[in-house]
Amino acid sequence: MKIVIVGGVAxxxxxxxxxxxxxxxxxxxxLERSGHVSFANCGLPYHLSGTIADRDDLxxxxxxxxxxxxxxxxxxxxxxxxxxxxxxxxxxVDLATGRESVETWDHLVLSPGAAPFVPDVPGKERGHTxxxxxxxxxxxxxxxxxxxxxxxxxxVVGAGFIxxxxxxxxxxxxxxxxxxxxxxxxxxxxxxxxxxxxxDELTAHGVALELGTSLSAVGEHAVTLADGRQVDADLxxxxxxxxxxxxxxxxxxxxxxPRGGIAxxxxxxxxxxxIFALGDVAEKTDAVDGGAALVPLANLxxxxxxRVADVIAGRPARSGVTQSTAIVKVFGLTAAMSGWSxxxxxxxxxxxxxxxxxxxxxxxxxxxxxxxxxxxxxxxSDGRLLGVQAIGHEGVDKRVDVIAxxxxxGMAVEALADLELAYAPPFGSAKDPVNVVGYxxxxxxxxxDDALQWHEVAxxxxxxxxxxxxxxxxxxxxxxxxxxxxxxxxxLRSRLAALPAxxxxxxxxxxxxxxxxxxxxxxxxxxxxxxDGGWQTWSTSPAGRAVGVLV
Ligand code: FAD
Numbered sequence: 001m002k003i004v005i006v007g008g009v010a011x012x013x014x015x016x017x018x019x020x021x022x023x024x025x026x027x028x029x030x031l032e033r034s035g036h037v038s039f040a041n042c043g044l045p046y047h048l049s050g051t052i053a054d055r056d057d058l059x060x061x062x063x064x065x066x067x068x069x070x071x072x073x074x075x076x077x078x079x080x081x082x083x084x085x086x087x088x089x090x091x092x093v094d095l096a097t098g099r100e101s102v103e104t105w106d107h108l109v110l111s112p113g114a115a116p117f118v119p120d121v122p123g124k125e126r127g128h129t130x131x132x133x134x135x136x137x138x139x140x141x142x143x144x145x146x147x148x149x150x151x152x153x154x155x156v157v158g159a160g161f162i163x164x165x166x167x168x169x170x171x172x173x174x175x176x177x178x179x180x181x182x183x184x185x186x187x188x189x190x191x192x193x194x195x196x197x198x199x200d201e202l203t204a205h206g207v208a209l210e211l212g213t214s215l216s217a218v219g220e221h222a223v224t225l226a227d228g229r230q231v232d233a234d235l236x237x238x239x240x241x242x243x244x245x246x247x248x249x250x251x252x253x254x255x256x257x258p259r260g261g262i263a264x265x266x267x268x269x270x271x272x273x274x275i276f277a278l279g280d281v282a283e284k285t286d287a288v289d290g291g292a293a294l295v296p297l298a299n300l301x302x303x304x305x306x307r308v309a310d311v312i313a314g315r316p317a318r319s320g321v322t323q324s325t326a327i328v329k330v331f332g333l334t335a336a337m338s339g340w341s342x343x344x345x346x347x348x349x350x351x352x353x354x355x356x357x358x359x360x361x362x363x364x365x366x367x368x369x370x371x372x373x374x375x376x377x378x379x380x381s382d383g384r385l386l387g388v389q390a391i392g393h394e395g396v397d398k399r400v401d402v403i404a405x406x407x408x409x410g411m412a413v414e415a416l417a418d419l420e421l422a423y424a425p426p427f428g429s430a431k432d433p434v435n436v437v438g439y440x441x442x443x444x445x446x447x448x449d450d451a452l453q454w455h456e457v458a459x460x461x462x463x464x465x466x467x468x469x470x471x472x473x474x475x476x477x478x479x480x481x482x483x484x485x486x487x488x489x490x491x492l493r494s495r496l497a498a499l500p501a502x503x504x505x506x507x508x509x510x511x512x513x514x515x516x517x518x519x520x521x522x523x524x525x526x527x528x529x530x531x532d533g534g535w536q537t538w539s540t541s542p543a544g545r546a547v548g549v550l551v
Pocket of ligand 1: 006007008009010011012031032033034041042043044045078079080081111112113114130131132162245248278279280281295296297298299301
């Protein structure tokens with residue numbers, strides 16, 4: 001059996017190595033267009049700052065090493081230019097010599113990845129992209145000094161994961177960095193009130209943000225924005241997303257899915273059952289609604305490589321769904337997410353409940369505890385977990401991973417209350433932030449509490465509700481919701497009769513004291529809703545920013 005694999009990085013090399021472990025007799029050929037295989041794409045941004053000082057640390061394997069360990073025939077700088085499905089061949093060009101050759105196959109595996117999208121603006125050829133080692137070398141050469149003079153400023157176009165990682169590392173290198181983003185927030189998968197925390201971290205570290213605008217031209221030392229303003233840019237990096245590289249698949253008539261990636265079944269087979277596709281080029285199945293999804297993440301490329309090898313070797317295997325679980329470091333912050341955001345669920349017309357909490361990363365009495373903003377989205381009808389977002393410092397990764405696992409298990413949000421998680425003061429809390437989300441949700445879903453979101457306050461007030469702040473005087477004076485009545489929680493019982501008639505929206509710092517207040521008020525016959533996530537969420541939301549609140 002002869003297997004030809006196109007693309008020798010995440011998906012392709014995972015397939016090749018697993019296949020060899022399963023089948024010592026198979027002939028395995030890996031064809032890679034760039035000069036390197038098995039390099040660490042995910043580490044590329046960190047060489048820009050010198051955090052990963054030695055570029056060669058990003059090169060995880062060589063063709064010689066792969067030949068020795070796995071008996072793989074790995075050819076770098078070999079591009080596959082065509083597939084003949086009838087003859088079961090691929091046409092290959094040796095990029096060093098220009099020589100063309102043909103290779104036969106019994107199974108063909110396509111893992112060519114995705115190509116960075118470059119907007120069609122004048123001067124775009126001056127911009128860089130960051131996808132492989134060659135791109136990195138080009139960027140580093142430009143940063144080290146160009147004929148045009150020293151590089152002092154950079155514009156990163158796109159505020160997604162790669163854009164923000166690049167922005168941070170260019171800033172760490174000492175450049176003046178501006179991020180230009182078409183959307184009105186950074187990190188599009190996050191909800192707005194979560195993304196603002198990331199934006200704050202960027203600006204606090206001197207990265208300028210130009211949101212809600214695009215680039216109209218790239219000049220030699222500046223870019224022009226859509227409104228005509230110029231921004232200094234000795235260097236421009238395009239990080240506006242990637243497109244599945246479907247050139248070969250389209251050329252040979254393989255089915256393309258609704259999102260523009262190669263359509264595959266749950267065994268990663270394309271419309272030609274002898275041809276497999278995986279990684280960034282292939283469409284995935286969304287865990288929430290079962291729809292087609294493009295999710296260019298390394299876990300999926302590696303995991304699906306394992307599955308493709310299993311299927312080729314005759315083992316039962318299925319790829320499963322994707323939750324798009326992702327994480328990024330932005331200076332001192334960690335932002336992580338899995339599943340659907342609130343805005344995505346609402347746009348899809350799925351009625352959802354939402355819990356925001358701001359629990360400490362570990363026991364408050366043990367040094368170094370810091371609050372993490374945690375947001376969980378669940379299906380209103382049955383509580384099924386749909387998504388999680390977390391922004392904070394230590395322990396963000398752990399909480400998102402735990403909730404992502406609960407999502408995969410199909411758990412309901414209130415079941416988080418009963419998870420038994422590792423605890424000692426340096427690591428967590430006897431009421432872990434994950435448990436706290438479960439407690440809050442359990443109270444809401446069992447009817448003990450009722451909540452509203454930051455974006456629902458204006459409508460509630462417009463409908464006649466009064467806003468009640470139950471925090472301390474110091475907290476109230478430092479900033480409060482417009483028009484809020486102030487009654488500290490400990491005075492509430494004695495001032496019940498003085499409260500205005502009608503519906504109440506009650507809030508505190510994060511929602512806990514407001515819950516105590518709401519329980520008291522409800523038992524006195526009042527209709528009351530607790531502002532989810534309290535002041536901590538509202539003040540960092542677009543609603544809070546609109547009235548000029550500073551956190
Ligand atoms: P790739 O790993 O890109 O490999 C495809 C290879 O195919 C390429 O090397 C290409 O040269 C080759 N190829 C294409 N066409 C041909 C052809 N015709 N003939 C021969 N060879 C061909 N994911 C995360 O989950 N976490 C992260 O932190 C993260 N950070 C990232 C940072 C950067 C800068 C980048 C670029 C990506 C990052 N990713 C991250 C995404 C992750 O690297 C990709 O999802 C993953 O590499 C996809 O694997 P793949 O096999 O589909 O494609």
